[in-house]
């Protein structure tokens with residue numbers, strides 16, 4: 061909470077985190093999206109205290125990590141799993157050996173280790189790869205091993221550092237599906253960082269847009285989309301700007317059964333001309349945005365009707 065991180069670089073101060081308030085609910089998938097240099101990796105490293113924040117507090121699973129001594133911190137870290145962009149597997153160990161590694165470190169006896177590794181291999185769909193070495197696996201399979209290893213010590217939260225950035229689109233899709241399934245089936249809380257809006261769209265319940273070490277927007281994805289001026293909405297539905305007179309941008313924050321636009325023309329006698337539109341599946345809901353020209357004497361009433369229906373009506377082009 062209120063995290064600050066300043067790196068001293070040759071007498072200069074690089075502010076990587078500038079007052080970040082991040083609160084992840086238990087059982088949700090939370091995505092932080094931002095461009096390179098926004099501070100995402102620093103934030104993630106501060107969450108598991110690989111990096112100590114310059115100021116601010118970090119609590120995970122109800123424990124204030126910033127207050128712990130090193131032995132307690134090591135124990136608390138076992139409740140935090142981490143998945144890396146470039147997998148970070150040990151090439152000399154088999155798949156099973158990689159997954160067993162954190163269990164060995166935690167002193168889990170061999171028999172329990174073997175049983176747990178078999179369970180984890182099944183969970184990530186690699187039951188037949190126990191004896192393979194990382195070099196014999198595809199990128200997607202390597203990431204499945206990374207995920208299994210991260211889950212070995214039964215973490216309360218999984219941190220994902222650009223887990224799909226090194227993967228092709230189909231493999232990305234299958235890894236995101238796996239993360240979503242783990243979230244649903246095990247109730248696993250996931251905090252991920254990404255530079256891809258698509259990742260937010262596909263699996264996140266909540267999101268933050270990060271820039272220059274701070275959050276520009278944060279909250280439930282569907283609430284953010286329904287917020288006037290939302291950056292998330294304009295990134296998800298990048299409609300062309302329009303100078304057409306009487307044009308508005310209408311955001312549908314959920315799916316509607318009623319044919320709202322034809323109802324507009326019927327009720328208010330206005331002309332409706334659709335200029336551009338996009339519909340996306342976000343957080344399991346169909347949401348969309350239209351740029352429409354609405355003209356006629358009763359235009360104001362028509363716009364109010366849309367607002368009353370729960371749609372967000374804004375000046376077009378925003």
Ligand SMILES: Nc1ncnc2c1ncn2[C@@H]1O[C@H](COP(=O)(O)OP(=O)(O)OP(=O)(O)O)[C@@H](O)[C@H]1O
Nearest residue numbers: 067069074075076095096097098099100101102103
């Ligand atoms: N160890 C460090 N020493 C000095 N400056 C650092 C260090 N780590 C990060 N920074 C600086 O902090 C800022 C945020 O970096 P960070 O890596 O957190 O961003 P990011 O959003 O994760 O970017 P990327 O996606 O490229 O990793 C950058 O200006 C970076 O140069």
